[in-house]
Amino acid sequence: MSPRLRSQLGRIPQILLIVVALVLMVQTERFFTPGTLASILTQASIVGVLAIGQTFVLLGGGFDLSQGAMLALTAAAVAHLNQWEAGTAACLATAAGVGLLLGAINGFFVAVVRANPFVTTLSTLLIYRGAAFIALEGRPFSNIRVFQVLDSGLQIGSTHLPYRGLIFLAVTFAAWIVLRLTVFGQHVYALGGNADAARLAGVRTTRLRIATFAISGLTAGVAAVLFLSWLRVAKPDTATGYELDSIAACVVGGVSLQGGRGGALGAAAGCLLLQALRTQITMSGFPEEYRTFVTGLVILVFAAADALARRNERV
Amino acid sequence: MHSPSPETCRARLKGLVRSFSGALALKGVDLELRGGEIHALCGENGAGKSTLIQILGGVIRPDSGTIALDGREVRFPNPAAAIASGIAIIYQELSLVDGFTVAENLALGDEPRVGPWIDRRTMRRRAGERLKALNFRLDPDARVSSLTIGQRQQVEIAKALGRDARVLVLDEPTAALSRAETESLFAILRDLRAKGIAILYVSHHLDEVFEISDSITVLRDGRRIGSWPTAEMDLNRVVAAMVGEAVDVRERSPRKATGPPLLRVADARGETLRGVDLTVSPGEVVGLTGLAGAGHEELASALFGSASLSGGSVEWRGRPHHVRHPAEASARGIALVPSDRRRQGLIPVWGILENIAIANYPALSRLGWIRRGRRRRLAEEWSKRFEVVASSLAQPVLTLSGGNQQKVLLARWAAREPDLFILNEPTRGIDVKTREAIHRWVDELADSGRSVLLVSSDTQEMIRLADRCVVLRDGRVARRLEPPALTEHALVAAMIEG
Numbered sequence: 018m019s020p021r022l023r024s025q026l027g028r029i030p031q032i033l034l035i036v037v038a039l040v041l042m043v044q045t046e047r048f049f050t051p052g053t054l055a056s057i058l059t060q061a062s063i064v065g066v067l068a069i070g071q072t073f074v075l076l077g078g079g080f081d082l083s084q085g086a087m088l089a090l091t092a093a094a095v096a097h098l099n100q101w102e103a104g105t106a107a108c109l110a111t112a113a114g115v116g117l118l119l120g121a122i123n124g125f126f127v128a129v130v131r132a133n134p135f136v137t138t139l140s141t142l143l144i145y146r147g148a149a150f151i152a153l154e155g156r157p158f159s160n161i162r163v164f165q166v167l168d169s170g171l172q173i174g175s176t177h178l179p180y181r182g183l184i185f186l187a188v189t190f191a192a193w194i195v196l197r198l199t200v201f202g203q204h205v206y207a208l209g210g211n212a213d214a215a216r217l218a219g220v221r222t223t224r225l226r227i228a229t230f231a232i233s234g235l236t237a238g239v240a241a242v243l244f245l246s247w248l249r250v251a252k253p254d255t256a257t258g259y260e261l262d263s264i265a266a267c268v269v270g271g272v273s274l275q276g277g278r279g280g281a282l283g284a285a286a287g288c289l290l291l292q293a294l295r296t297q298i299t300m301s302g303f304p305e306e307y308r309t310f311v312t313g314l315v316i317l318v319f320a321a322a323d324a325l326a327r328r329n330e331r332v
Numbered sequence: 333m334h335s336p337s338p339e340t341c342r343a344r345l346k347g348l349v350r351s352f353s354g355a356l357a358l359k360g361v362d363l364e365l366r367g368g369e370i371h372a373l374c375g376e377n378g379a380g381k382s383t384l385i386q387i388l389g390g391v392i393r394p395d396s397g398t399i400a401l402d403g404r405e406v407r408f409p410n411p412a413a414a415i416a417s418g419i420a421i422i423y424q425e426l427s428l429v430d431g432f433t434v435a436e437n438l439a440l441g442d443e444p445r446v447g448p449w450i451d452r453r454t455m456r457r458r459a460g461e462r463l464k465a466l467n468f469r470l471d472p473d474a475r476v477s478s479l480t481i482g483q484r485q486q487v488e489i490a491k492a493l494g495r496d497a498r499v500l501v502l503d504e505p506t507a508a509l510s511r512a513e514t515e516s517l518f519a520i521l522r523d524l525r526a527k528g529i530a531i532l533y534v535s536h537h538l539d540e541v542f543e544i545s546d547s548i549t550v551l552r553d554g555r556r557i558g559s560w561p562t563a564e565m566d567l568n569r570v571v572a573a574m575v576g577e578a579v580d581v582r583e584r585s586p587r588k589a590t591g592p593p594l595l596r597v598a599d600a601r602g603e604t605l606r607g608v609d610l611t612v613s614p615g616e617v618v619g620l621t622g623l624a625g626a627g628h629e630e631l632a633s634a635l636f637g638s639a640s641l642s643g644g645s646v647e648w649r650g651r652p653h654h655v656r657h658p659a660e661a662s663a664r665g666i667a668l669v670p671s672d673r674r675r676q677g678l679i680p681v682w683g684i685l686e687n688i689a690i691a692n693y694p695a696l697s698r699l700g701w702i703r704r705g706r707r708r709r710l711a712e713e714w715s716k717r718f719e720v721v722a723s724s725l726a727q728p729v730l731t732l733s734g735g736n737q738q739k740v741l742l743a744r745w746a747a748r749e750p751d752l753f754i755l756n757e758p759t760r761g762i763d764v765k766t767r768e769a770i771h772r773w774v775d776e777l778a779d780s781g782r783s784v785l786l787v788s789s790d791t792q793e794m795i796r797l798a799d800r801c802v803v804l805r806d807g808r809v810a811r812r813l814e815p816p817a818l819t820e821h822a823l824v825a826a827m828i829e830g
Binding site for chain 2: 198199200201203204206207209210211213214215216217218219220221277278
């Protein structure tokens, strides 16, 4: 088999999935209504923002398991601030700042100490989650209304576009711009493509790696804001497992776990596709229990496709 | 030359030919290895030694030619077949599992079992017996990670000889050994020779070759120049055979360096460097060479900020030169083209365009934003100047030939127009045509007043390009050579003589 043909074959699962999803969508009644689509966008927004942060880390050849925990700890910080009746701006700044800091800590250990990213973020997952437990004294802080302004949306004709979905789109667009048009973005790709070569080409690989993890933390902060605007409650177990959903979205969106390949649009599309699939399963009358099963299956197919596509590169 | 009697001839290689993407690495080589004899194989880089070893080890197959063991013709479709036929090869890179004990390593792949479990007692006993038979003083229970390089080599030898090996091949076995470890290796080899094993000893270190070998074969440019009993040879004759009688082709008149030195290194010390002085002036090509580990690679890395010196001083344009990162060095006008294209040079996921651009963003961006039009023009201009052959600038670099990959890397740095080019093995593994093009380009660079520090173990290249050459040995300057004294013979002699 020629390498070219094989690389085309590697794309077949992705094409197939899109086709299947489209067919199912068309067959399901009420799917292609603005209401359903807007609701998918909104439901995907929190994990979607995390997936954008995860994209930076993965492109740089890293891995971030602590996103859900960073979200929870950031939300806990905002919850405390909220009790002292701090303003929206202060809460926003706190969410962003705490997220950045937590991410930078991950980055420090991976880039400077050179600890394995998987183990580092696995331990900070436990540390941040534990810190959220301690900070919240194990109980939920509810009635957090500082971000409630985000819980509405734009009304265009008969279509309601919630702000959360729009923020997700804006974050995606910003990431796309940064990755495609800036030197920073180009360097992130170089870092994940071949860190040694990048360093010898004059790329500051250490600080760049810290930056990718810090961006992941920042998106966790943004996701915390979206989360609080939605449920208005900070719990110690908030967003458990979201990091896996964000990694899954990246994999489905074609961001390579080996680094250096993929992009923000893919990650966002992957996230929307997974959410659409879930909505689909619910709406098409399939039993609810099939959701997790099918989601896992889909991720595996995409991971296998990525591996197949990469195999023929070692000619 | 010998005319070996057929009874003692363990391995007979006849008419081996092998080409790599069109270039002939072996052009019909014969070699006879006899039991109870240590046979040295000498030759410069690219003479065909590694190819020969790989064929003997079943790693690659010859295009034509035969191998006969004890008079019977054999074919090795894979390394396992060579091992099964009794050929043991000790490569420079050892293949032990660090976390395992000596006994576990010796038994690997052939563990004694009781049902599904490993019979550890038998495993240890066998290892002990094997080590004792070879007179190796090693503890079977010692973890390999706790052993010295010399001891690990002993484990490797014991492992290789375990399965009834009759031919032992060692590729540069002393490269990482101390003198004492070398002595004990030689004692082991003499012992094995007495046991009737045929040993092929491949080395650059001619003094060691004379110490240990019974006969010498010299390869040059993929041909066997000759085989002689070691007693009939001396160092000068071997060097002459290695480099040939070729007239040194210098196609240009010597350049005169202009102005004060751009770079001045004094008493540089580091992991391998033990005090090296060096200057490079505008408009000259200075060669820096030595055997692996002599210090030239470390010095090149340190000048580019990719390694740090522990002592000495470096001046760049008359000012102290402390660079801690390649980014700082390249901002000052220094470029380094690394020797290992795939690992240290290319970004594999990218096409030609981005690979050329990656070192040039200071000029290709404004406030962090890439100027895409400029980037394309720059990549077009420089890939054209270096005559990179590709379907488009988007072609992935891994699909390019080695020569074109190297041109992409040269274009990456040439586009920055640096004042000092550090070229590390610029033509290793590259076809003749590209090699000549790169050599012409280096000439032009120097003629236009730029400086080049040429780090190369390719002596012909050194003769062709360098205005003068600094030869390092064991971290010190062994000799400084200038034309007309700069000859291949003098270079090789300076690298290896004690």
